[in-house]
Amino acid sequence: MLPTYATVNLAALAHNLSCIKRYLSPGCDVLAIVKANAYGHGAVETAQALARMGIRQFAVASLDEGIALRQAGLSTSIVVLGALFDEQVSDLVAHQLTPVVSDGHILPALAKAAHSHQIPYPVHLKVETGMGRLGFSPEELCLLLDDPLLRSPLHLEGLMTHLADADGKDGTFTERQLDAFGNVLKQIRQRGLTPPLIHAANSAAIVRFPKAHFSLVRPGIMLYGYHTLPDTVPAPDLRPVLSLRTTVAQLRTIPQGGTVSYNGTFVATRPTRIAVLPIGYADGYSRRLSHRGSVLIQGSRAPIVGLVCMDMIMV
Ligand SMILES: Cc1ncc(COP(=O)(O)O)c(C=O)c1O
Structure with a gap:
């Protein structure tokens, strides 16, 4: 045995998951973030353990992370949050990974690759509301909604945004992001699209912004036993999952x-x-x-x- 090793405490992981769930209303589900090797805890083992705890949806940053989970036998939904490139589309579809689309140029390639599927291929659209990272502006996204590819062979399964300041001292920026997101959601529904998975909340927003919960939340760091909340917020009861010995x-x-x-x-x-x-x-x-x-x-x-x-x- 090596003198230096990390241990992963699955009981602590289960404890943190139930702590997260206590903030949620019935019907709101958990999309577990296992990107970056599950924050260093081992993506395959962590996802398998969370699947045994009832988690049915996972998110990774990149195609290779998603493929690794599929190849390890994970049969749940796996959402790829990060940028998607044209040359990755056929592998993504071959492994039944769900893309987050942040740029319309990828839709024709996705639709082409998805044609062989019996059922419409799920995609999530990302709207950029203040993170200054990936995503459609609200105006771009509303223009995209008339694209027939989003009805077939693709299926608009999810709409998401990412909050930039959910752990900041002041909630004003987050409220503004949520308003912008809510407006986009309204327009989507007016066009007759009803994506079942609406998600915005990272760990901090799970604790601080119940109105950001929608139908799905995306905890990362809280699963692993830590939080980034300001001192003014009562700390959640979390246990570190990883120990270095x-x-x-x-x-x-x-x-x-x-x-x-x-x-x-x-x-x-x-x-x-x-x-x-x-x-x-x-x-x-x-x-x-x-x-x-x-x-x-x-x-x-x-x-x-x-x-x-x-x-x-x-x-
Ligand atoms: C899009 C997205 N959602 C959710 C998370 C999880 O964030 P946190 O670890 O703060 O819960 C991340 C993490 O980087 C992310 O990129």
């Missing part, structure tokens, strides 16, 4: 005036017991934690001393 490799006592690590930035003011741990920035333990981070050794907190090395730290 290692083993003391060597214990030494350095004299007063002795230094630790590169550049000698830690100087002992008295004889000091130092433990060397075999973990460093190559393992993802950021160099920015030099002199600032700490570890727990049998429950007692020990501060990092000196600079974090590539594969060792000293405490």
